[in-house]
Amino acid sequence: MSSSVSDRTSTGELPTVRPTDLAQARDAMRDAARAGHRVLVRGAGTAQSWGAPVEPVDVVVDTTGLDRLVAYNPADMTVAVGAGMTMADLQDRLKGQRVALDAARIPAGATVGGLLATGDGGPLRASYGTLRDLVIGITVVLADGTVARSGGHVIKNVAGYDLTKLFAGSLGSFGLVAEVVLRVHPRPEASRTLAVPCPVTAAVPVAGVVLSSPLEPVAVDWHDGRLLVRFEGTAAGAATRAEKARELLGRGEVLGGDSEEAAWSGLAALVRGEEGRTVLRAGTRPDQLAEFAELLGSLADRHGVTAALTAGVGVGVSTVALAGGTPAGHGAVLAAWRARVLAAGGSVTVHRAAEGVLESAPAWGPAPATAPLLRAIKQQLDADHRLAPGRFAPWF
Amino acid sequence: MTAIADLRETLTTVLGPAGVISDPVELRTYECDGLAGYRVVPSLVLLPTTTAEVAAVVRACHRAKVPFVARGAGTGLSGGALPVAEGVVISLQRMRALVEVDPANHRAVVQPGVTNLAISRAVASHDLYYAPDPSSQQVCTIGGNVAENSGGAHCLKYGFTTNHVLALETVLPDGSVVWLGGPSPEVAGPDLRGLMVGSEGTLGIVTGVVVRLLRKPEAVHTLLADFPSIEQAGNTVTDIIGAGIVPAAMEIMDQLAIEASEAAVGAGYTLETPAALVIELDGPADECGELFEAVQELCHRNGTTKIRVAADDAERARIWTGRKAAFAAVGRISPQYFVQDGVVPRTRLAEALGTIAAMGAEAGLRVANVFHAGDGNLHPLVLYDDARGEHERAEKLSKAIAELCVDLGGSLSGEHGIGTDKACSMPVMFGEDDLATMDRVRRAFDPDGLCNPGKVLPTPRLCGEKPGPYRPHPLEADGVIERL
Ligand SMILES: Cc1cc2nc3c(=O)[nH]c(=O)nc-3n(C[C@H](O)[C@H](O)[C@H](O)COP(=O)(O)OP(=O)(O)OC[C@H]3O[C@@H](n4cnc5c(N)ncnc54)[C@H](O)[C@@H]3O)c2cc1C
Ligand SMILES: Cc1cc2nc3c(=O)[nH]c(=O)nc-3n(C[C@H](O)[C@H](O)[C@H](O)COP(=O)(O)OP(=O)(O)OC[C@H]3O[C@@H](n4cnc5c(N)ncnc54)[C@H](O)[C@@H]3O)c2cc1C
Numbered sequence: 119m120s121s122s123v124s125d126r127t128s129t130g131e132l133p134t135v136r137p138t139d140l141a142q143a144r145d146a147m148r149d150a151a152r153a154g155h156r157v158l159v160r161g162a163g164t165a166q167s168w169g170a171p172v173e174p175v176d177v178v179v180d181t182t183g184l185d186r187l188v189a190y191n192p193a194d195m196t197v198a199v200g201a202g203m204t205m206a207d208l209q210d211r212l213k214g215q216r217v218a219l220d221a222a223r224i225p226a227g228a229t230v231g232g233l234l235a236t237g238d239g240g241p242l243r244a245s246y247g248t249l250r251d252l253v254i255g256i257t258v259v260l261a262d263g264t265v266a267r268s269g270g271h272v273i274k275n276v277a278g279y280d281l282t283k284l285f286a287g288s289l290g291s292f293g294l295v296a297e298v299v300l301r302v303h304p305r306p307e308a309s310r311t312l313a314v315p316c317p318v319t320a321a322v323p324v325a326g327v328v329l330s331s332p333l334e335p336v337a338v339d340w341h342d343g344r345l346l347v348r349f350e351g352t353a354a355g356a357a358t359r360a361e362k363a364r365e366l367l368g369r370g371e372v373l374g375g376d377s378e379e380a381a382w383s384g385l386a387a388l389v390r391g392e393e394g395r396t397v398l399r400a401g402t403r404p405d406q407l408a409e410f411a412e413l414l415g416s417l418a419d420r421h422g423v424t425a426a427l428t429a430g431v432g433v434g435v436s437t438v439a440l441a442g443g444t445p446a447g448h449g450a451v452l453a454a455w456r457a458r459v460l461a462a463g464g465s466v467t468v469h470r471a472a473e474g475v476l477e478s479a480p481a482w483g484p485a486p487a488t489a490p491l492l493r494a495i496k497q498q499l500d501a502d503h504r505l506a507p508g509r510f511a512p513w514f
Numbered sequence: 515m516t517a518i519a520d521l522r523e524t525l526t527t528v529l530g531p532a533g534v535i536s537d538p539v540e541l542r543t544y545e546c547d548g549l550a551g552y553r554v555v556p557s558l559v560l561l562p563t564t565t566a567e568v569a570a571v572v573r574a575c576h577r578a579k580v581p582f583v584a585r586g587a588g589t590g591l592s593g594g595a596l597p598v599a600e601g602v603v604i605s606l607q608r609m610r611a612l613v614e615v616d617p618a619n620h621r622a623v624v625q626p627g628v629t630n631l632a633i634s635r636a637v638a639s640h641d642l643y644y645a646p647d648p649s650s651q652q653v654c655t656i657g658g659n660v661a662e663n664s665g666g667a668h669c670l671k672y673g674f675t676t677n678h679v680l681a682l683e684t685v686l687p688d689g690s691v692v693w694l695g696g697p698s699p700e701v702a703g704p705d706l707r708g709l710m711v712g713s714e715g716t717l718g719i720v721t722g723v724v725v726r727l728l729r730k731p732e733a734v735h736t737l738l739a740d741f742p743s744i745e746q747a748g749n750t751v752t753d754i755i756g757a758g759i760v761p762a763a764m765e766i767m768d769q770l771a772i773e774a775s776e777a778a779v780g781a782g783y784t785l786e787t788p789a790a791l792v793i794e795l796d797g798p799a800d801e802c803g804e805l806f807e808a809v810q811e812l813c814h815r816n817g818t819t820k821i822r823v824a825a826d827d828a829e830r831a832r833i834w835t836g837r838k839a840a841f842a843a844v845g846r847i848s849p850q851y852f853v854q855d856g857v858v859p860r861t862r863l864a865e866a867l868g869t870i871a872a873m874g875a876e877a878g879l880r881v882a883n884v885f886h887a888g889d890g891n892l893h894p895l896v897l898y899d900d901a902r903g904e905h906e907r908a909e910k911l912s913k914a915i916a917e918l919c920v921d922l923g924g925s926l927s928g929e930h931g932i933g934t935d936k937a938c939s940m941p942v943m944f945g946e947d948d949l950a951t952m953d954r955v956r957r958a959f960d961p962d963g964l965c966n967p968g969k970v971l972p973t974p975r976l977c978g979e980k981p982g983p984y985r986p987h988p989l990e991a992d993g994v995i996e997r998l
Binding site for chain 1: 617618619620640641662663665669670673674676677686690691692693694696697698699700701702703704705706707708709711712713729730731732752755756758759760797798799800801804805857858859860861886889890891923924925926927928929930931932936940943944945947948949950951952954955956957958959961970971
């Protein structure tokens with residue numbers, strides 16, 4: 119009964135199981151194991167294009183029924199939820215607090231489990247990290263139906279291995295994340311963003327001025343010809359610091375309200391990408407931004423593709439959207455750019471590939487030195503390789 | 515024993531005679547870590563100076579099937595660096611180079627034997643620092659911090675080691691060398707760097723660390739507030755968090771702990787107060803000042819009887835000395851004691867402390883409390899006198915307190931790790947399947963079970979043994995480091 123999910127997002131017609139509690143999730147995985155079925159775990163289904171295409175599977179386990187708020191303890195700054203709850207829904211339920219994560223895809227309904235499995239993060243990662251830094255406990259269901267817990271419900275905990283990290287970025291290939299305990303932070307009273315026009319090649323030195331000052335921006339990103347420096351805090355504090363940053367740099371415009379919102383949502387739109395684009399995420403040393411941006415520009419020109427880039431300047435995380443040209447052109451830019459980023463010790467992940475791109479450039483680069491280790495872990499957690507088969511091919 | 519003799523010969527060729535310790539007297543220096551109750555003399559101690567040498571040692575051990583244990587400064591309080599008899603200890607003490615200080619990228623690359631404080635010292639001139647601050651930071655190594663996922667008084671706001679490490683050069687248990695993580699927080703695929711942090715030296719040996727550095731805050735405000743009860747101090751903490759303020763640190767001491775601390779260092783704490791709360795805020799000057807006033811207001815609303823605001827750095831240091839001295843100082847009012855390291859959800863602190871007091875009364879033993887109130891991390895000190903035959907009762911009480919923390923929804927350990935000491939309590943916190951899953955992960959790294967065997971996960975051998983009483987770490991006795 120295998121059917122193909124080679125288009126990588128439309129898995130809807132496959133046999134689907136939608137558990138609504140942990141016991142059902144365990145049963146679904148156990149039943150699949152008994153039948154020898156290959157399984158794709160899906161949240162909202164919006165990031166199924168991350169990584170390499172999954173080979174045909176027999177069943178989809180849809181986590182969106184696992185959407186219960188399990189426990190919310192504001193005074194402990196913790197909340198436990200089913201992994202299928204959307205992050206947007208979770209944020210709505212928090213009172214005066216937030217999960218300090220602003221991944222571009224949250225408004226589209228990305229689930230907490232999907233966001234953890236993709237290791238995704240937005241501009242706030244400069245101060246709060248990604249979900250891997252905010253999740254303090256998980257309950258997972260392994261391929262054989264084993265239910266395992268790691269971490270707990272308290273923000274300080276060093277008992278046993280931190281399996282949360284292993285599932286961050288695992289794209290559904292190590293097990294199903296059923297429940298997640300998160301640490302929350304107070305929702306800041308106000309925010310302001312200083313927008314400073316500057317070319318990407320100057321983004322690092324300009325940002326450096328603010329980053330080496332005591333003004334404590336929460337996010338510093340370059341997008342569309344401007345450096346966006348965001349401040350959060352008390353109403354007076356955020357405004358004062360944004361203004362001080364403007365004085366320090368001698369230029370720029372302080373944005374608040376709708377104009378601030380628009381600046382950041384423009385950035386998010388680029389990160390999300392759209393049909394026909396190829397979206398890549400790279401991690402590099404922060405000060406290599408100019409070099410990699412210039413390289414990207416010349417590669418794009420050479421292959422008749424347009425390349426838009428946005429970068430978390432202080433942390434060295436960039437997202438690139440390729441548009442126009444041919445699939446082979448996208449593939450050539452991806453391959454050449456990745457080769458240089460890898461040579462500098464960085465990484466590039468494919469978040470979305472326009473149709474046909476992966477025929478000329480593989481979704482993953484050459485296997486890293488950790489590949490044997492990843493294979494050994496896969497072997498221990500999913501010996502028959504039934505979960506998301508092919509997702510990390512050829513690494514494991 | 516021939517395996518060890520062979521190994522000694524091979525490794526003397528690799529490390530030179532100065533890199534191999536086999537003299538029985540010298541070996542005893544390594545028989546335990548900060549948890550002196552467990553002691554095992556290793557067969558060999560190796561002192562590599564490069565990653566290649568560590569890899570050569572591990573490869574040789576792997577070939578000979580000889581177990582190996584990594585060791586940093588040996589300040590661990592859970593017996594993580596306890597040697598294995600017929601095994602070797604790989605000390606990282608000679609790998610203490612600051613490989614690269616990179617202020618532009620707010621990071622530094624260091625070898626594992628560099629002390630936590632040395633990192634902050636090396637970058638201070640750039641107004642940067644390394645945030646996690648275990649109170650052993652003058653001597654404990656960054657390698658040990660990575661292994662234990664160490665935290666300190668300031669981790670409520672700034673997080674733990676795992677939030678501040680970008681990449682780890684690691685020698686895997688088969689002797690191969692890999693980098694986990696990368697130049698940015700973004701990693702492609704599962705986060706093995708994060709798994710390595712906190713794995714207590716059981717998944718490999720860390721030989722290089724890329725740490726993230728933070729800009730020093732513009733302002734720091736510290737106060738010491740007295741309260742008529744622990745509950746009122748605790749409610750103040752709750753109210754502060756409820757007001758959306760995340761202080762850099764919030765620490766509570768009870769009367770017994772204050773009494774001990776004052777007798778030792780005289781930091782000016784109020785002797786008769788039932789509870790004292792230390793609060794530190796840091797951040798941009800204007801905002802920090804505004805929030806500090808709000809915090810004082812919340813202290814008043816909860817009935818504080820006295821607030822002492824640190825006027826300068828010297829006074830701030832004095833307040834912290836009182837807090838930090840509490841542990842060693844308890845030795846002055848009790849010949850022996852156990853230190854516990856459990857965590858409870860912060861909202862159950864009052865309940866936890868009440869129950870601990872009742873348990874202490876029932877056991878006929880005094881319990882002093884000093885704790886990281888912001889994150890519910892308790893460090894109850896169970897006082898006893900061996901001469902009065904209280905040892906066993908105290909040991910039982912201490913273990914019961916750790917397990918009480920788990921019953922209340924918390925954790926067996928907040929910062930000291932599981933190691934040898936608490937492995938046998940792990941089944942209280944985790945089910946069989948949880949532990950089996952952790953073991954599967956361990957086997958993926960170390961199928962032969964040679965890398966720090968017997969730690970973290972319970973083994974029948976381990977659980978037959980008993981921990982010993984608190985003994986000050988030699989550096990603690992000399993007043994070099996303090997226990998927080
Ligand atoms: C309008 C819009 C469109 C978008 N379209 C795309 C797009 O086409 N391509 C794209 O790359 N991103 C897209 N995104 C981004 C995507 O929403 C986020 O990246 C988010 O992380 C996906 O979460 P999800 O719940 O949808 O996960 P899914 O897409 O369902 O899953 C993502 C990965 O995590 C795994 N996974 C999910 N849940 C679990 C779980 N509980 N346990 C274990 N593994 C799990 C899956 O197997 C998969 O590998 C879009 C966002 C927006 C706003
Ligand atoms: C007085 C005192 C106060 C303390 N205060 C705190 C505190 O506030 N917060 C806190 O978290 N801890 C505290 N500790 C505990 C201890 O200092 C920390 O756990 C510290 O991280 C241990 O570092 P170390 O170099 O001494 O490691 P060791 O004790 O030598 O080793 C600890 C563990 O790490 C492993 N290890 C060491 N180096 C490596 C390496 N390079 N690669 C892989 N594994 C390695 C060992 O095998 C062992 O399992 C305190 C200890 C003392 C004595």
